Amino acid sequence: MNRPIHHQTVMAVVICTILFMMPLSALAGSDDSVKVGLRYDPSTVNIIEIRNGNDIAVVSLMHQPLLAPHPETGDRVGVLAKSFEILENGKKIRVKMYPGARFHTGDPVTAHDVKFTYEACANPQNANMIAGLLDEIEDIEVVDDHTLIFHFWESYAPWEELMWLGISSKKYYETAGPEKFRSHPVGSGSLRFVERKIGEYIHLEAVEGYPLYEAEGYPFEKIRYKDIKFITVPDDMTRLAMLETGELDLVGEILPHQLKRLQRNKQINIKKSDQVPSLFGLACLPKTDPIMGDRNLGLAIRHGINRQEMVDKIFLGEGYPLYQFLSRVELGYDPSVVVEFNPEIARAFLKKSDYKPGTPLTLTYTSLVPNAPLIAALIQKYLKEIGITTKLQQLEEGTAITYTRNRDKRLGHIRLYGWPGNRDPNIRMLLTLLSTAPYAAVTDRARKVEIDNLILLQAREMDKTKRADMIKEIFKITDFDAVGTVLFGLNMIYAMNERIDYTWTPKEAYFPNLHTIKLVK
Amino acid sequence: MQGYILKRILIAMFTIFAVLTVVFFIFRLGPADPVAVMLPPNATPQDAENLTKKFGLDQPLMVQYTNYLKNAFKGDFGTSFRFNEPALKVLFERFPATLQLGLVAFVISVLVGLSVGIISAVKPDSFIDRIGRLVALAGMSLPSFWVGVMLILFFGVTLRWLPIAGKGTLAHYIMPSFCMSLYPIALITRLSRSSMLDALKSDYVVMARIKGVPEFYVILVHAFKNASIPVLTVIFGIFSGLIVGSAVVVEYIFSWPGIGRLVMESYFARDYPVVQVFVIFVTFVVVTMNLIVDIIYAYIDPRIRYQ
Numbered sequence: 001m002n003r004p005i006h007h008q009t010v011m012a013v014v015i016c017t018i019l020f021m022m023p024l025s026a027l028a029g030s031d032d033s034v035k036v037g038l039r040y041d042p043s044t045v046n047i048i049e050i051r052n053g054n055d056i057a058v059v060s061l062m063h064q065p066l067l068a069p070h071p072e073t074g075d076r077v078g079v080l081a082k083s084f085e086i087l088e089n090g091k092k093i094r095v096k097m098y099p100g101a102r103f104h105t106g107d108p109v110t111a112h113d114v115k116f117t118y119e120a121c122a123n124p125q126n127a128n129m130i131a132g133l134l135d136e137i138e139d140i141e142v143v144d145d146h147t148l149i150f151h152f153w154e155s156y157a158p159w160e161e162l163m164w165l166g167i168s169s170k171k172y173y174e175t176a177g178p179e180k181f182r183s184h185p186v187g188s189g190s191l192r193f194v195e196r197k198i199g200e201y202i203h204l205e206a207v208e209g210y211p212l213y214e215a216e217g218y219p220f221e222k223i224r225y226k227d228i229k230f231i232t233v234p235d236d237m238t239r240l241a242m243l244e245t246g247e248l249d250l251v252g253e254i255l256p257h258q259l260k261r262l263q264r265n266k267q268i269n270i271k272k273s274d275q276v277p278s279l280f281g282l283a284c285l286p287k288t289d290p291i292m293g294d295r296n297l298g299l300a301i302r303h304g305i306n307r308q309e310m311v312d313k314i315f316l317g318e319g320y321p322l323y324q325f326l327s328r329v330e331l332g333y334d335p336s337v338v339v340e341f342n343p344e345i346a347r348a349f350l351k352k353s354d355y356k357p358g359t360p361l362t363l364t365y366t367s368l369v370p371n372a373p374l375i376a377a378l379i380q381k382y383l384k385e386i387g388i389t390t391k392l393q394q395l396e397e398g399t400a401i402t403y404t405r406n407r408d409k410r411l412g413h414i415r416l417y418g419w420p421g422n423r424d425p426n427i428r429m430l431l432t433l434l435s436t437a438p439y440a441a442v443t444d445r446a447r448k449v450e451i452d453n454l455i456l457l458q459a460r461e462m463d464k465t466k467r468a469d470m471i472k473e474i475f476k477i478t479d480f481d482a483v484g485t486v487l488f489g490l491n492m493i494y495a496m497n498e499r500i501d502y503t504w505t506p507k508e509a510y511f512p513n514l515h516t517i518k519l520v521k
Numbered sequence: 522m523q524g525y526i527l528k529r530i531l532i533a534m535f536t537i538f539a540v541l542t543v544v545f546f547i548f549r550l551g552p553a554d555p556v557a558v559m560l561p562p563n564a565t566p567q568d569a570e571n572l573t574k575k576f577g578l579d580q581p582l583m584v585q586y587t588n589y590l591k592n593a594f595k596g597d598f599g600t601s602f603r604f605n606e607p608a609l610k611v612l613f614e615r616f617p618a619t620l621q622l623g624l625v626a627f628v629i630s631v632l633v634g635l636s637v638g639i640i641s642a643v644k645p646d647s648f649i650d651r652i653g654r655l656v657a658l659a660g661m662s663l664p665s666f667w668v669g670v671m672l673i674l675f676f677g678v679t680l681r682w683l684p685i686a687g688k689g690t691l692a693h694y695i696m697p698s699f700c701m702s703l704y705p706i707a708l709i710t711r712l713s714r715s716s717m718l719d720a721l722k723s724d725y726v727v728m729a730r731i732k733g734v735p736e737f738y739v740i741l742v743h744a745f746k747n748a749s750i751p752v753l754t755v756i757f758g759i760f761s762g763l764i765v766g767s768a769v770v771v772e773y774i775f776s777w778p779g780i781g782r783l784v785m786e787s788y789f790a791r792d793y794p795v796v797q798v799f800v801i802f803v804t805f806v807v808v809t810m811n812l813i814v815d816i817i818y819a820y821i822d823p824r825i826r827y828q
Contacts, residue, residue: 041786043603051603124571127605132568198604199615199778200688233686233776234786237670241678242685398553398791405557405569438566 032226034500034517037239037248041232045196046182047166048120051129053420057511058202058230063166063187064101066114068218071513074275074329074506076160077217080109080167080188090155090462097146100213103169104192111148115140116170133162133427155460157467158424190223190515202230224518225500240495243268249500252511254493255370256316262495270495274320275506278489279327279419280369282379285441286483287407292361292414293442296353297388298482301414302339304346304386305379311488314374319490324475325432328489329507330425331464332471339485346386360389362412366397369418370490376416390414404439414484423507425471429455433478441483451477522819529815533808540804544797545589549582558791559602598801599794603787608794612780612802618688619772619779623764625694626701630759633702634709635752641710642717643740653710660707665700665767669774672696686776697775701767705759712755716748723747754814761810765803 042058043051050059060068066081078084080101085094101109120126122134136159139151152159172186185193190211191204205227211220231248233239240258242248244265254262254270262268282301286293307321326333363379365372373394380390393412395403403411419428432439434455435448445451451474458470496502499521505512548555556572573579576599577588592598598608637657641650676696677685684693720726721744729743730736768781776782780799787795 040790043790044605049605124568197778198611199618199783231687231776232778234782235686235774235776238673238686238774238776241673244678245681245685247685247687396553398558398793399551402552402554402557405560406554410552 031499032519034225034228034514034519035247035249036228036230036511036514037233037242037251038230039232039234039236039239039253041199041234042202042230044182045185045193045202047117047168047185047187048126049128049182051127053510055129057514058204059185060164060166060189060512061191061204061228061514062185062189062193063168064109064189065164065166066095066097067160067163069164069505069508069512070218071503071505071516072219074508076163078215079218080114081163082216086462087149088155090157090159090460091152093150093152093159094143095148095150097148098213098215099146101188102212103172103188104186104207105169105172107169107171108145109167109169109188110145111142112145113167113170114148115142116173117165117168120168120173121165130162130165136162155462157459157461158426161422161424161426191228194227199232201232204228204230221516223515228514228517243495243497246497246499248497250494250496250502250514250517252492252494252504254495256318256493259316259318259493267498268495269498269501270493271503272318272494273492273504273506274489275329276492276504277327277329277420277422277507277509278319278492279322279325279486280375280488280490281322281325281417281419281486282363282484283415283417283441284484285407285411285413285415287441288409288411288413289361291353291355291359293481293483294353294355295480295482296349297355298484300346300349300353300355300386300388301383302346302482302485303342303349304388305382305485305487306341307488308341310375310378314371314378315488315490318493319488322486322489325428325478325484325486326425326471326475327419327422329423331423332425332468332475334472334475337475343386350387355388357387358389360391361414362393363390363414363416364393364395364400364412365416366395366400368397369416372416375487379416420509422509426459429471429474430459433474442478442481445477445481447477447480525819526816529812533812536808537801537804541590541593541801542586544800545586548793548797549585553791553793555793558793593801598798601787601792601795603790603792603795608798611795612783612798615778615780615783618777619764619768619781622694622697622701622772622777622779623760623768625698626705626763626767627760629698630702630705630709630763631756634706635713637706638710638713638752639717639740639745641714642721645718650714653714657707657710660703661711663703665703666770666774668703669696669700669771672700673774686774688778697771697777700775701763701771704767705763708755708759709752713748713752716751717744720744720748757810757814761807765806 038054040054042055044055045059047059047063050056064079066079067076068079069075070077080097081095082098083096087094097109097111099108103109118134118137118140121128122131122137124131136152136156137150138153141149141151143149150159166187166189169186173181183196190207192207194203194205196202206223206225210223214220233242233248236255236258239248239251240254240262243251244262259270262270284292284298284301291297311317311319311321323337323339324334363376365376369375376392380392383390400411400415402408404415422428431437432441433451434440435443435445435452454470454474458467458474461467461470492504494504499519501518501520502514502516555576556569556578559572560569577585580588596609600606601608601611604611637649637653641653644650673685673696676683683695684690687693726739726744729739734743768779769785770781771777772779772781773785784796784799787799
């Protein structure tokens with residue numbers, strides 16, 4: 001029996017189809033826009049108040065720094081700075097700036113703006129993440145509009161690590177006031193601020209007429225897209241699904257087990273970099289129990305863990321074993337240093353140690369390290385095979401930080417850590433290896449005076465080769481402590497849809513140089 | 522009646538005060554030191570001392586508590602570590618999004634839940650009743666995070682019918698609001714079905730039918746009016762539950778920019794002032810809703826106010 005099709009039914013179907021199609025066409029957006037998915041909502045758009053690496057990726061696009069990483073090599077090259085002159089063996093650094101740089105307001109970028117930005121970032125009131133590092137600077141002297149001198153308290157070898165701060169306009173701060181300065185930042189970068197909706201997105205647009213001048217080492221290029229949106233999507237699965245549907249163009253920090261689904265999608269281009277700062281390891285804490293200061297126990301642990309298998313099994317090969325307290329991209333990293341995985345050697349060291357078989361050692365981990373429960377379980381298995389009993393303890397990250405800082409005995413004997421990573425190990429050495437450091441595991445080693453002196457001296461050594469040798473020497477000495485062991489580094493996996501092309505800048509940890517994104521389709 | 526309302530208001534105020542106190546002591550006496558948590562890894566002991574002073578954490582606990590209560594009554598719950606803005610302001614900026622989603626989910630829950638419940642009761646063991654019971658069972662037992670992921674994969678990635686996350690168009694509401702309303706639909710369906718079954722068997726309904734009242738009026742006016750009292754009780758609870766409970770999981774999965782996602786992110790970023798203000802706000806909402814329900818009850822049922 002044929003039933004007549006009612007007009008209302010037809011209309012309902014049409015309306016439903018339109019309703020469904022509307023959002024999809026809206027989501028497609030304009031062809032020359034780029035959408036980047038972020039796991040965390042950036043805490044600020046104000047360079048003076050940046051709290052974490054996630055903020056840097058967004059804020060750095062709006063501002064030009066004195067030095068920026070070269071998109072291909074990752075080496076720091078002059079952007080606002082035309083030249084650097086090291087004076088008085090590094091106690092002073094004279095900077096000459098390019099005169100052509102302009103803020104988005106049209107005002108020139110001057111040495112006064114550099115001084116203003118650095119002083120504001122160093123002000124504890126602004127709680128900037130690098131405020132502590134800027135304490136190395138005693139004063140900034142403005143010589144003329146395009147020349148300034150950084151005065152350090154003492155020679156400071158890793159001075160380049162302080163020169164990446166994007167410069168803000170002093171005049172804009174004075175005319176617009178602090179509130180507008182915070183909410184509507186003005187920089188001199190190739191992208192300008194448009195809008196921020198907290199919890200949703202940050203929208204930047206390309207500034208016409210850029211680049212304004214040519215720099216000797218930095219490859220300025222015209223922006224290939226009209227605007228960029230940073231969209232916060234905290235859930236990993238959702239973020240990757242949005243990449244698949246084209247609601248996002250670029251996603252970073254992808255974990256290896258999430259790759260399988262993406263690899264099936266031919267419209268997704270997956271790239272990897274093994275040249276990002278990455279460092280995961282075990283800190284052994286003699287303060288918790290003196291047994292953890294036993295060198296033989298430490299060596300047993302080092303030889304008893306199969307790092308390669310750990311990378312292969314848990315991270316599906318997307319990483320590499322590490323044997324030094326240095327990430328691959330840091331000064332002083334020596335690829336020839338290898339600790340052999342050999343349970344026999346491990347058992348021999350364990351026999352020589354004061355460890356009593358059956359005494360449980362607590363292994364603490366937090367959710368800050370990816371796949372931490374799996375890593376902890378695998379370490380437990382390796383240690384069991386050589387005769388060390390461990391029990392696992394998962395802590396909330398805030399609690400773990402508090403215990404670590406206070407050297408609380410409730411923290412386990414061994415702690416799984418992840419270090420976000422830098423290019424230069426100076427700060428980490430000062431914080432963890434110096435015998436008086438807040439996170440020092442060993443405070444009374446036999447060669448304490450020697451290593452403390454070396455750590456302080458390397459920070460003043462302006463010759464990079466000599467400094468690298470000093471760092472290697474430091475790690476040779478700390479290697480003798482055998483307190484703790486480094487495990488592995490991880491590749492940065494990032495993926496984009498076929499309409500764009502982007503390559504991660506080596507040595508950088510957080511979405512660097514996004515202005516180099518090219519529109520392919 | 523006035524005495525009853527006054528008593529209820531005093532109980533509500535005491536509850537909020539108790540939560541304020543518990544929240545204060547949990548965060549202060551818990552193992553995580555807010556200063557250690559806030560400091561960057563390269564902070565010096567001097568930085569720690571400065572921050573301790575800045576937040577008044579160097580003061581005796583009772584002095585801190587008094588200051589906290591004073592500030593709380595002024596609406597000052599501290600500054601978000603992450604956003605460097607008042608925690609309450611950060612929360613209120615995100616609340617409208619949660620309210621909008623909550624309202625949509627609430628409307629869907631009530632409309633679908635009541636309709637299916639009534640039809641199931643009127644036609645027990647029919648096809649709709651069986652499907653309704655199955656959906657109710659599924660809605661009660663399937664966790665919203667799983668349903669959310671499945672919706673994303675099916676309607677977002679496979680069929681590409683709906684946007685996956687965010688808050689842009691009307692279509693963005695469909696998946697998260699459905700996900701949020703699944704449990705309330707199940708609850709309302711089950712409750713309205715059982716209430717309606719009881720009502721339909723009652724003497725006044727039989728009498729109405731004998732009098733020849735049309736079936737439509739018998740169901741909606743005679744039976745449903747009486748059956749709706751226990752359902753209404755649940756509905757108020759559902760609304761506050763949607764806003765403060767389901768929102769946390771659903772907003773996180775669908776990247777909805779509301780307070781549920783905010784509190785999850787704040788927890789992971791250890792932004793304790795925001796987490797703290799969320800807990801207090803949730804308490805305030807729940808207590809206020811309960812207060813309203815209590816007062817409405819008293820108006821509807823005089824026995825309650827005489828008790």
